[in-house]
Amino acid sequence: MKGRPVVYKDKEMVLKAQEIFWKKGYNATSLSELSTATGAGAGSLYNTFKGGKKELFKKSLQQRKEDLETFKTKLQNSDKPIELIKEFFISVATVSKESHLKGCIVANTIVEMTFIDEELENEAIKIIKETEKLYTTTILKEQKKGNIKSKIAADVLGKYLITLWLGINTLRRIYPDKEILKQQIELQLQIIN
Known part of the structure; x- marks a missing residue:
């Protein structure tokens, strides 16, 4: 007890x-x-x-990995997993200014720990790569079902979403503005229609 x-x-x-x-x-x-x-x-x-x-x-960092597992379960149980991914990205636009300034702890760790602490850097990279794998797997399934028009390879699109995520986490510090972020995120997400 x-x-x-x-x-x-x-x-x-x-x-x-x-x-x-x-x-x-x-x-x-x-x-x-x-x-x-x-x-x-x-x-x-x-x-x-x-x-x-x-x-x-x-x-x-491990706590963020647990959040990823929760998201993975949601995607696996969804009839429209690509819409969930899009909603996740777009939801970034609506958070507080403080959240924008904090960015992503995992992405921040990769930047901070490069050349400083390889173990912590690799812990963060592992989470990003697991996220990429989740995106790639989901995109591939949806491409096979005909739910995504893009003919770009799923692994390339998975990396693209990671690139988008890492970029958003800098952009949101420059423009912590809901409308600007929403516009930019929606523009970038058109590739997985």
Whole structure:
């Protein structure tokens, strides 16, 4: 019975830490900020996350992977998975200005960790590649059903959607404007009609 609250509390701590990492990145986030955000002292953080700040960051990335698995299930159970993908991209336009400025923690990690920490960089790349694989698989199925007119190979379109995602996460910082983002995203998504 005692194990449950600890697991819940650990996940709660990860989500609170994730917010700080998302805004500031790994290197700019101090242990003091993590302690304040999670409500745990440095000793408690190290007792809970034996790998310290790095383990806590990896668990923050892992949370994004769990969100990907949820999205994968939705796509697999949908009669119109391409519409779900489009809705996901377009929904980016409607989030808060703060969300625009934060961008994507996974994409941010790839940029921040290149030449700095290969392990964390590879963790983030792995999530992006899994997302690409999900897009590619979904597009291929829909092409075979005749639901996508584009004759561009599914793997090329999967990479295209990743390119779009990475680009949006810079564009939304430059133009945190719903109409501009929606217009640009819809324009780019025409390729998977």
